Amino acid sequence: MNFESFREKIGYQPVLLGVFALLASGALALASSATGEAIAAAEAKDLRDSLSEVLPQGMADNDFLKDTVELEKNGNAVTIYRARKDGVVKAALFKVVERGYAADIQVLMAVDADGRTLGVRVLKHAETPGLGDKIEVKKDAWIKGFDGKSLGDPAPEKWAVKKDSGIFDQFAGATITPRAVVKAVKGGLEFFAAHKAEITG
Protein backbone atom coordinates (compact mmCIF):
# COMPACT_ATOMS: atom_id res chain seq x y z
CA MET A 1 0.00 0.00 0.00
CA ASN A 2 1.51 3.32 -0.95
CA PHE A 3 1.50 6.43 1.22
CA GLU A 4 -1.01 8.29 -0.97
CA SER A 5 -3.85 5.89 -0.21
CA PHE A 6 -2.71 5.33 3.36
CA ARG A 7 -3.05 9.06 3.88
CA GLU A 8 -6.76 8.89 3.04
CA LYS A 9 -7.52 6.18 5.65
CA ILE A 10 -9.88 7.24 8.41
CA GLY A 11 -7.46 6.12 11.12
CA TYR A 12 -4.69 8.34 9.81
CA GLN A 13 -6.53 11.62 10.39
CA PRO A 14 -7.00 11.55 14.19
CA VAL A 15 -3.49 10.24 14.69
CA LEU A 16 -2.09 13.02 12.53
CA LEU A 17 -4.11 15.65 14.40
CA GLY A 18 -3.03 14.16 17.71
CA VAL A 19 0.62 14.16 16.71
CA PHE A 20 0.44 17.79 15.65
CA ALA A 21 -1.36 18.80 18.82
CA LEU A 22 1.36 17.03 20.83
CA LEU A 23 4.13 18.65 18.81
CA ALA A 24 2.51 22.05 19.26
CA SER A 25 2.12 21.56 23.02
CA GLY A 26 5.71 20.39 23.21
CA ALA A 27 6.96 23.39 21.28
CA LEU A 28 4.93 25.75 23.49
CA ALA A 29 6.13 24.10 26.70
CA LEU A 30 9.70 24.30 25.47
CA ALA A 31 9.36 27.93 24.43
CA SER A 32 7.65 28.79 27.71
CA SER A 33 10.36 27.25 29.84
CA ALA A 34 13.09 28.75 27.68
CA THR A 35 11.67 32.25 27.87
CA GLY A 36 10.01 32.22 31.31
CA GLU A 37 13.07 33.39 33.21
CA ALA A 38 14.00 36.07 30.72
CA ILE A 39 10.42 37.37 30.64
CA ALA A 40 10.24 37.48 34.44
CA ALA A 41 13.59 39.29 34.56
CA ALA A 42 12.52 41.77 31.90
CA GLU A 43 9.27 42.44 33.73
CA ALA A 44 11.06 42.88 37.05
CA LYS A 45 13.38 45.37 35.38
CA ASP A 46 10.36 47.16 33.94
CA LEU A 47 8.84 47.35 37.43
CA ARG A 48 12.06 48.74 38.93
CA ASP A 49 12.37 51.28 36.11
CA SER A 50 8.79 52.42 36.38
CA LEU A 51 8.89 52.56 40.19
CA SER A 52 11.83 54.92 40.04
CA GLU A 53 10.03 56.87 37.32
CA VAL A 54 6.96 57.74 39.41
CA LEU A 55 9.07 58.60 42.43
CA PRO A 56 10.85 61.96 42.21
CA GLN A 57 14.60 61.74 42.66
CA GLY A 58 15.91 62.02 46.20
CA MET A 59 12.64 60.99 47.85
CA ALA A 60 14.00 57.73 49.16
CA ASP A 61 17.19 56.41 50.66
CA ASN A 62 15.99 52.84 51.11
CA ASP A 63 15.56 49.97 48.68
CA PHE A 64 11.81 50.33 48.32
CA LEU A 65 11.53 47.16 46.23
CA LYS A 66 12.22 45.26 49.47
CA ASP A 67 10.24 47.46 51.88
CA THR A 68 6.74 46.28 51.10
CA VAL A 69 3.44 45.78 52.84
CA GLU A 70 0.58 43.63 51.53
CA LEU A 71 -2.92 45.05 51.80
CA GLU A 72 -6.26 43.96 50.48
CA LYS A 73 -8.23 46.03 47.97
CA ASN A 74 -11.61 44.73 46.78
CA GLY A 75 -10.54 41.19 47.57
CA ASN A 76 -7.22 41.44 45.70
CA ALA A 77 -3.83 41.62 47.32
CA VAL A 78 -1.97 44.85 46.61
CA THR A 79 1.73 45.19 47.20
CA ILE A 80 2.73 48.60 48.49
CA TYR A 81 6.32 49.68 48.13
CA ARG A 82 7.38 52.19 50.75
CA ALA A 83 9.92 54.87 50.02
CA ARG A 84 11.59 56.03 53.24
CA LYS A 85 14.00 58.76 54.09
CA ASP A 86 15.73 58.55 57.45
CA GLY A 87 13.31 55.78 58.37
CA VAL A 88 10.17 57.86 57.82
CA VAL A 89 7.76 56.79 55.09
CA LYS A 90 7.78 59.59 52.51
CA ALA A 91 5.78 57.95 49.78
CA ALA A 92 3.85 54.82 48.93
CA LEU A 93 4.03 53.21 45.52
CA PHE A 94 1.41 50.76 44.38
CA LYS A 95 -0.47 49.40 41.42
CA VAL A 96 -4.13 50.01 40.72
CA VAL A 97 -6.13 48.23 38.06
CA GLU A 98 -9.14 49.56 36.22
CA ARG A 99 -11.08 48.14 33.32
CA GLY A 100 -10.22 50.06 30.15
CA TYR A 101 -11.67 49.88 26.67
CA ALA A 102 -10.06 46.61 25.61
CA ALA A 103 -8.79 45.03 28.82
CA ASP A 104 -7.59 45.93 32.29
CA ILE A 105 -5.27 48.93 32.53
CA GLN A 106 -2.53 48.60 35.12
CA VAL A 107 -1.55 51.90 36.62
CA LEU A 108 1.39 52.49 38.91
CA MET A 109 1.22 55.48 41.19
CA ALA A 110 3.23 57.13 43.93
CA VAL A 111 1.46 59.00 46.72
CA ASP A 112 3.24 61.15 49.27
CA ALA A 113 2.45 61.14 52.98
CA ASP A 114 -0.08 63.98 52.57
CA GLY A 115 -2.06 62.01 50.00
CA ARG A 116 -0.87 63.90 46.92
CA THR A 117 0.12 62.01 43.80
CA LEU A 118 3.80 62.27 43.01
CA GLY A 119 3.61 60.47 39.72
CA VAL A 120 1.42 58.14 37.70
CA ARG A 121 2.44 55.75 34.90
CA VAL A 122 0.59 53.13 32.95
CA LEU A 123 2.35 49.78 33.24
CA LYS A 124 0.28 47.59 31.01
CA HIS A 125 -2.72 48.11 28.78
CA ALA A 126 -4.28 46.85 25.59
CA GLU A 127 -5.91 50.07 24.40
CA THR A 128 -6.27 50.91 20.72
CA PRO A 129 -2.92 51.82 19.20
CA GLY A 130 -2.97 55.41 18.01
CA LEU A 131 -6.02 56.34 20.06
CA GLY A 132 -6.07 55.05 23.61
CA ASP A 133 -2.35 54.50 23.93
CA LYS A 134 -1.75 58.19 24.59
CA ILE A 135 -1.92 57.21 28.25
CA GLU A 136 1.67 56.00 27.83
CA VAL A 137 4.12 58.67 28.84
CA LYS A 138 6.22 57.83 25.78
CA LYS A 139 3.44 58.91 23.48
CA ASP A 140 1.83 61.76 25.32
CA ALA A 141 2.44 63.90 28.40
CA TRP A 142 -1.20 63.52 29.45
CA ILE A 143 -0.46 61.17 32.35
CA LYS A 144 1.72 63.85 33.97
CA GLY A 145 -1.43 65.91 34.54
CA PHE A 146 -2.06 63.88 37.70
CA ASP A 147 1.13 65.07 39.41
CA GLY A 148 0.39 66.98 42.59
CA LYS A 149 -3.33 66.25 42.57
CA SER A 150 -5.04 64.99 45.71
CA LEU A 151 -8.54 64.01 46.78
CA GLY A 152 -9.33 67.61 47.78
CA ASP A 153 -7.59 69.19 44.77
CA PRO A 154 -9.48 69.05 42.48
CA ALA A 155 -12.81 68.61 44.31
CA PRO A 156 -14.16 65.05 44.18
CA GLU A 157 -16.77 65.82 41.50
CA LYS A 158 -14.04 67.29 39.28
CA TRP A 159 -12.13 63.99 39.30
CA ALA A 160 -13.33 63.13 35.83
CA VAL A 161 -12.59 63.79 32.17
CA LYS A 162 -13.80 67.07 30.69
CA LYS A 163 -16.66 65.36 28.90
CA ASP A 164 -18.01 64.36 32.34
CA SER A 165 -17.43 67.97 33.51
CA GLY A 166 -14.17 67.13 35.23
CA ILE A 167 -10.76 68.71 34.76
CA PHE A 168 -8.84 66.00 32.88
CA ASP A 169 -8.56 65.97 29.10
CA GLN A 170 -9.95 63.08 27.12
CA PHE A 171 -8.38 62.07 23.81
CA ALA A 172 -9.91 62.62 20.43
CA GLY A 173 -11.65 59.35 19.68
CA ALA A 174 -10.98 57.73 23.03
CA THR A 175 -12.94 58.71 26.12
CA ILE A 176 -13.27 55.36 27.85
CA THR A 177 -9.52 54.93 28.23
CA PRO A 178 -8.72 58.23 30.03
CA ARG A 179 -11.93 57.88 32.03
CA ALA A 180 -10.67 54.53 33.32
CA VAL A 181 -7.27 55.97 34.21
CA VAL A 182 -8.83 58.90 36.08
CA LYS A 183 -11.01 56.44 37.98
CA ALA A 184 -8.01 54.28 38.75
CA VAL A 185 -5.97 57.16 40.14
CA LYS A 186 -8.88 58.45 42.21
CA GLY A 187 -9.44 54.93 43.53
CA GLY A 188 -5.76 54.71 44.39
CA LEU A 189 -5.89 57.93 46.38
CA GLU A 190 -8.99 56.77 48.25
CA PHE A 191 -7.27 53.47 48.95
CA PHE A 192 -4.25 55.31 50.34
CA ALA A 193 -6.42 57.56 52.49
CA ALA A 194 -8.30 54.55 53.93
CA HIS A 195 -5.12 52.64 54.76
CA LYS A 196 -2.75 55.47 55.59
CA ALA A 197 -2.08 54.24 59.12
CA GLU A 198 -1.14 50.75 57.97
CA ILE A 199 1.05 52.03 55.18
CA THR A 200 3.00 54.64 57.10
CA GLY A 201 3.10 52.60 60.29
Place this chain on the structure above:
Amino acid sequence: MSDNYGNIMKEGLWEQNVVFAQLLAMCPTMAVTTSGTNGLGMGLATTAVLVVSNILVSMIRHTVSSQVRIPVFVVLIATLVTVVDMAMNAWLHELYKVLGLFIALIVVNCAILGRAEAFAVKNGVGASAVDGLAMGLGFTGALTFIGLIREFLGSGTLFAQASNLLGPSFAFLEMKLPGYGGALLMILPPGGFAILGFLLAGKRVMERRLDERKAEKAQLAAA
Protein backbone atom coordinates in the same frame (compact mmCIF):
# COMPACT_ATOMS: atom_id res chain seq x y z
CA MET B 1 1.00 28.23 -10.12
CA SER B 2 4.15 29.87 -11.21
CA ASP B 3 7.56 28.75 -9.99
CA ASN B 4 9.11 31.94 -11.23
CA TYR B 5 10.25 33.91 -8.18
CA GLY B 6 9.95 37.23 -9.98
CA ASN B 7 6.34 36.51 -10.82
CA ILE B 8 5.64 35.44 -7.23
CA MET B 9 7.09 38.72 -5.99
CA LYS B 10 4.98 40.72 -8.47
CA GLU B 11 1.83 38.81 -7.47
CA GLY B 12 2.41 39.40 -3.77
CA LEU B 13 3.38 43.03 -4.03
CA TRP B 14 0.75 44.17 -6.51
CA GLU B 15 -1.45 41.83 -8.52
CA GLN B 16 -2.58 39.62 -5.63
CA ASN B 17 -1.87 42.15 -2.89
CA VAL B 18 -3.40 40.88 0.38
CA VAL B 19 -5.23 44.13 1.07
CA PHE B 20 -5.81 45.74 -2.32
CA ALA B 21 -6.59 42.66 -4.40
CA GLN B 22 -7.56 39.76 -2.15
CA LEU B 23 -9.28 41.98 0.42
CA LEU B 24 -8.09 39.66 3.15
CA ALA B 25 -6.94 40.63 6.64
CA MET B 26 -9.41 43.49 6.88
CA CYS B 27 -9.44 43.30 10.68
CA PRO B 28 -5.81 44.30 11.25
CA THR B 29 -5.99 46.62 8.25
CA MET B 30 -8.78 48.67 9.80
CA ALA B 31 -7.57 48.34 13.37
CA VAL B 32 -3.91 49.35 13.22
CA THR B 33 -3.67 51.75 10.29
CA THR B 34 -4.28 54.78 12.47
CA SER B 35 -0.67 55.79 11.87
CA GLY B 36 2.11 54.92 9.46
CA THR B 37 4.31 53.57 12.21
CA ASN B 38 1.63 51.20 13.47
CA GLY B 39 1.02 49.92 9.95
CA LEU B 40 4.71 49.35 9.41
CA GLY B 41 5.15 47.51 12.71
CA MET B 42 2.17 45.26 12.16
CA GLY B 43 3.24 44.59 8.59
CA LEU B 44 6.77 43.57 9.51
CA ALA B 45 5.66 41.28 12.33
CA THR B 46 3.11 39.66 10.02
CA THR B 47 5.72 39.21 7.30
CA ALA B 48 7.98 37.30 9.67
CA VAL B 49 5.17 34.97 10.73
CA LEU B 50 3.97 34.55 7.14
CA VAL B 51 7.39 33.48 5.85
CA VAL B 52 7.91 30.92 8.61
CA SER B 53 4.36 29.58 8.42
CA ASN B 54 4.60 29.20 4.64
CA ILE B 55 7.89 27.31 4.96
CA LEU B 56 6.53 24.97 7.64
CA VAL B 57 3.28 24.31 5.79
CA SER B 58 5.19 23.59 2.60
CA MET B 59 7.46 21.18 4.47
CA ILE B 60 4.58 19.13 5.88
CA ARG B 61 2.35 19.35 2.80
CA HIS B 62 2.87 15.70 1.83
CA THR B 63 2.28 14.36 5.34
CA VAL B 64 -0.98 16.19 5.99
CA SER B 65 -4.10 14.76 4.41
CA SER B 66 -6.52 17.22 2.86
CA GLN B 67 -9.35 16.28 5.25
CA VAL B 68 -7.62 17.57 8.38
CA ARG B 69 -5.31 20.17 6.88
CA ILE B 70 -7.22 23.18 8.20
CA PRO B 71 -7.05 22.27 11.92
CA VAL B 72 -3.42 21.25 11.48
CA PHE B 73 -2.53 24.60 9.87
CA VAL B 74 -4.49 26.53 12.49
CA VAL B 75 -2.63 24.76 15.30
CA LEU B 76 0.65 25.37 13.52
CA ILE B 77 0.05 29.08 13.00
CA ALA B 78 -1.28 29.65 16.51
CA THR B 79 1.75 27.88 17.98
CA LEU B 80 4.10 29.87 15.81
CA VAL B 81 2.59 33.22 16.78
CA THR B 82 2.65 32.30 20.46
CA VAL B 83 6.31 31.28 20.27
CA VAL B 84 7.20 34.50 18.44
CA ASP B 85 5.25 36.45 21.08
CA MET B 86 7.11 34.79 23.97
CA ALA B 87 10.52 34.99 22.31
CA MET B 88 10.11 38.69 21.60
CA ASN B 89 8.89 39.34 25.11
CA ALA B 90 11.97 37.60 26.50
CA TRP B 91 14.78 38.74 24.25
CA LEU B 92 13.56 41.81 22.40
CA HIS B 93 11.72 43.32 25.30
CA GLU B 94 12.01 46.96 24.22
CA LEU B 95 10.62 46.19 20.78
CA TYR B 96 7.97 43.96 22.33
CA LYS B 97 6.70 46.84 24.42
CA VAL B 98 5.98 48.70 21.20
CA LEU B 99 4.81 45.84 19.01
CA GLY B 100 3.37 43.63 21.74
CA LEU B 101 -0.17 44.77 21.04
CA PHE B 102 0.08 43.67 17.43
CA ILE B 103 1.65 40.26 17.82
CA ALA B 104 -1.41 38.57 19.26
CA LEU B 105 -3.49 40.12 16.48
CA ILE B 106 -1.52 38.16 13.88
CA VAL B 107 -3.31 34.94 14.87
CA VAL B 108 -6.59 36.32 13.56
CA ASN B 109 -5.01 37.38 10.28
CA CYS B 110 -6.74 35.20 7.73
CA ALA B 111 -4.10 36.06 5.12
CA ILE B 112 -1.71 33.65 6.83
CA LEU B 113 -4.08 30.69 6.66
CA GLY B 114 -5.04 31.95 3.22
CA ARG B 115 -1.49 31.70 1.90
CA ALA B 116 -1.02 28.31 3.54
CA GLU B 117 -4.13 27.09 1.74
CA ALA B 118 -3.69 28.84 -1.57
CA PHE B 119 0.05 28.55 -2.07
CA ALA B 120 2.27 26.77 0.43
CA VAL B 121 0.30 23.52 0.37
CA LYS B 122 0.82 23.23 -3.41
CA ASN B 123 4.36 24.52 -3.79
CA GLY B 124 7.93 23.81 -2.77
CA VAL B 125 9.66 25.29 0.25
CA GLY B 126 11.67 27.90 -1.68
CA ALA B 127 8.71 29.21 -3.66
CA SER B 128 6.58 29.26 -0.50
CA ALA B 129 9.17 31.27 1.38
CA VAL B 130 9.31 33.81 -1.45
CA ASP B 131 5.52 33.91 -1.58
CA GLY B 132 5.35 34.55 2.16
CA LEU B 133 7.90 37.34 1.84
CA ALA B 134 6.16 38.91 -1.17
CA MET B 135 2.70 38.72 0.39
CA GLY B 136 4.08 40.03 3.69
CA LEU B 137 5.83 42.96 2.06
CA GLY B 138 2.77 43.74 -0.02
CA PHE B 139 0.73 43.72 3.19
CA THR B 140 3.33 45.91 4.94
CA GLY B 141 3.30 48.37 2.06
CA ALA B 142 -0.47 48.56 1.97
CA LEU B 143 -0.77 48.99 5.75
CA THR B 144 1.94 51.65 5.88
CA PHE B 145 0.39 53.52 2.93
CA ILE B 146 -3.13 53.51 4.41
CA GLY B 147 -1.66 54.36 7.80
CA LEU B 148 0.24 57.34 6.42
CA ILE B 149 -2.82 58.72 4.64
CA ARG B 150 -5.01 58.32 7.69
CA GLU B 151 -2.36 59.74 9.98
CA PHE B 152 -1.74 62.73 7.71
CA LEU B 153 -5.43 63.58 7.33
CA GLY B 154 -6.38 62.60 10.86
CA SER B 155 -3.66 64.06 13.03
CA GLY B 156 -1.43 66.04 10.66
CA THR B 157 1.69 63.98 11.31
CA LEU B 158 3.73 61.43 9.38
CA PHE B 159 5.46 58.47 11.02
CA ALA B 160 4.83 59.82 14.52
CA GLN B 161 6.72 57.75 17.10
CA ALA B 162 8.70 55.93 14.43
CA SER B 163 11.77 56.15 16.66
CA ASN B 164 9.97 54.00 19.26
CA LEU B 165 9.71 51.24 16.68
CA LEU B 166 12.87 51.57 14.64
CA GLY B 167 15.26 53.23 17.07
CA PRO B 168 16.28 56.87 17.54
CA SER B 169 18.23 57.00 14.26
CA PHE B 170 14.92 56.96 12.39
CA ALA B 171 13.59 60.04 14.16
CA PHE B 172 14.09 62.02 10.90
CA LEU B 173 11.06 60.20 9.48
CA GLU B 174 8.78 61.91 11.95
CA MET B 175 7.05 64.95 10.53
CA LYS B 176 4.36 67.25 11.79
CA LEU B 177 2.17 69.58 9.84
CA PRO B 178 2.08 72.78 11.89
CA GLY B 179 -1.24 74.40 12.58
CA TYR B 180 -3.39 71.46 11.52
CA GLY B 181 -5.45 69.81 14.19
CA GLY B 182 -6.53 66.91 12.04
CA ALA B 183 -9.86 65.45 11.02
CA LEU B 184 -10.66 62.92 13.69
CA LEU B 185 -12.96 60.97 11.38
CA MET B 186 -9.95 59.68 9.47
CA ILE B 187 -8.52 58.05 12.59
CA LEU B 188 -11.85 56.46 13.45
CA PRO B 189 -13.11 53.32 11.64
CA PRO B 190 -15.24 55.20 9.05
CA GLY B 191 -12.12 57.00 7.87
CA GLY B 192 -10.37 53.67 7.44
CA PHE B 193 -13.18 52.29 5.29
CA ALA B 194 -13.39 55.48 3.25
CA ILE B 195 -9.64 55.60 2.55
CA LEU B 196 -9.56 51.91 1.65
CA GLY B 197 -12.52 52.42 -0.68
CA PHE B 198 -10.84 55.31 -2.50
CA LEU B 199 -7.59 53.36 -2.82
CA LEU B 200 -9.39 50.30 -4.22
CA ALA B 201 -11.24 52.47 -6.72
CA GLY B 202 -7.97 54.16 -7.65
CA LYS B 203 -6.27 50.81 -8.24
CA ARG B 204 -9.15 49.69 -10.49
CA VAL B 205 -9.00 52.87 -12.57
CA MET B 206 -5.24 52.57 -12.89
CA GLU B 207 -5.45 48.98 -14.01
CA ARG B 208 -8.15 49.72 -16.55
CA ARG B 209 -6.09 52.58 -18.02
CA LEU B 210 -3.12 50.24 -18.30
CA ASP B 211 -5.22 47.60 -19.99
CA GLU B 212 -6.67 50.12 -22.44
CA ARG B 213 -3.23 51.39 -23.32
CA LYS B 214 -2.03 47.84 -23.87
CA ALA B 215 -5.02 47.11 -26.10
CA GLU B 216 -4.39 50.32 -28.11
CA LYS B 217 -0.78 49.37 -28.61
CA ALA B 218 -1.79 45.89 -29.73
CA GLN B 219 -4.27 47.42 -32.21
CA LEU B 220 -1.64 49.77 -33.57
CA ALA B 221 0.77 46.90 -33.93
CA ALA B 222 -1.87 44.84 -35.71
CA ALA B 223 -2.70 47.72 -38.08
